[in-house]
Amino acid sequence: MNEYDLLNLTYNSMEEARRQMVRLLEERSRTYSLPRPLYNDPLLFRIDMEEVFEKEWLFVGMTCELPAKGDYMTVEIGQNPVLIVRDRDGEIQAFHNVCRHRGSRLCTKASGKVATLTCPYHQWTYDLKGNLIFASPEMGENFDRNEYGLKPVHCKTAGGFIFVCLRHGEPPAIDDFLSALAEYMEPYDMENTKVATESTLEEQANWKLVIENNRECYHCSGSHPELLRTLLEWDDTTDPRATPEFLEHCERQAQSWDREGIPHRHLEVGLRNRIVRMPLKEGTQVMTMDGKPACRKTLGRVQNRELGSMRILHLPNSWNHMQSDHLIVFRVLPVSAQKTLVTTKWLVHKDAVEGEDYEVERLRQVWDATNRQDRDLAEENQRGINSLGYEPGPYSETYEFGVINFLDWYAETVLNNGKQGRF
Template structure:
């Protein structure tokens, strides 16, 4: 079989994969896990990447990671290298990290700072707004630099979070969520924070299993002893498992938060985004082994150390915990049908000093352990799903409603985007 025949076969399979994806999602019962192929088939994974990760808004990092003009960071979205940079006007921008000459990556490091963006291959140079400044005299007199600027990606920021969308046309609407996020994040002043620690775990599991595992705490009592020293297994007073004692704690702490002007009410934007502040266990203030602050320097204008955890959900690739003294943000990056990278970042006030204001091990311990435990759960889940014996199983509407909601969002989003792609 020739290379041309293999290419035709590939596109034939991708066309069939789109049809299969549409059929499987339309036929699936909403209270069951997904059919096996949606967790392990490489062609259906390709559809996921094209219809979700290349068309929806993705969390890629924090604005404090590009604090000054010329500071940049890079991220991979599937096979698409993306560059995020702060320009000289202070605006955070995103570009495809691809030189307009012969396609080489321009910024090869994970982070850095530059005066201009120069491709290491042939030194084509772009300014921080993506305009081509220099291509050498070898291109001839008729060459128009104005037609060869970097290709931009949609980029928006709010409350210190950076979101990027690779959609070729208009991206999905997200401004209502971002406006609310900015309000809820105002007390933390994340522009004046810094990343104190970062970890990336490679998980041998489909990205949807990683998100599913995060969207329920049904497994927590059997798997997360460190986390449950401070975290309650529910995150809403409407949760049917919420006790009268928990509801009373919420009322007491909400009164304190109101006095300090700290937003806390549960807000949702469809099934994609959710913000809610919930207390931790009574007598604890942050997610550490003893429940006491990990950093003596609080974030932003915060005075009250008992802010619990403000939980921010952004589908398809992020969940976050904002606390009085530090924040923890999570980013999910699909690699293949059965491989996913999960990056965790711990953030503190930019002036906090390691060894003086915070101890790194103490800051990280709970979520380092929790992430390892979750990796094991997701990988064992994947191995079982790969079996001939697997068939979609029922979710608990009481304990696993978050998973039901995630897969509802996922199904609706893929079907919507597949329909638009066919037009």
């Protein structure tokens, strides 16, 4: 078999995979888990990457991680290395982290600071807006530097969050969510925060199982003793499990938030984005083992330490908990059909001093335990799904409605993006 036969075989395999993807998504039952191939097949995973992670807005990091001109971070989205940098005008730019000469990665570290972007291979050099400013004279007198700037990636910021989109052409709409995000994050003054610590877990599970696990607390009472020291299991005031006592607690907290001008109205932008501020258990302030402050300094203009947790969802790859003295942001990036990276970052006031205002171990204790527990749950879920004994099982329409909503968004997104492209 020659190389052309192999190319045709790969092409035909992908075309068949796309037909299978359409059939599985169109025929699925909305209130049941997905068929096995959608959780473990490498070709269907490749379609997930092409139709979701290469076309939708993704959370990649926080603006406070790039406080000064020349600060940069890198991220790998599948096989796409991306570079995010603050330019000399103070704007955050994103580029494909690929030199226009022969394709080498420009920046090989996770983060750093540069005056210019210089390729380590042949020293082609770009300014912080992606313009090629140096290529050796050996390129010849007819070489036009203006034609070889870095390829930009769509990039938007709001409320301290950085989002990128790899899509060619016009990206999907996100401005309504970003406007709301900026409003709801205003009390925290995100430009005056810093990442105190972070972790990345490699989970041997499909990315959708990682998100599904996050979208319900049906499993919490049996799996998360540390988290439930402070967290109330109810998703919001419309949760069918909500008790009269819980609703009264919510109302009392809402009145105190109103007095301080803290946004808390439940907000949804389609199935993709959601913001809701929920109180924690009475007598607790933040998600620590004892419910007491994790940091002496509150954030921004916050005075009331009982802000509960403002939960922010952004599909396909982020959930977040915003509290009075520290913030916790989560980023999900698929690696393969059965491998996913989950990065957690804990943010505090930029002037907070480790060892004086906060202790990293105390800051991390609850969510380090919860993340490990969730990793184990997702990995055992994957092992069971890989079995010949697996078949899609029913979701609870009350306890697991968040999972149903996520899979509705996922199916709609893959089918719609596919119709615009290759399906």
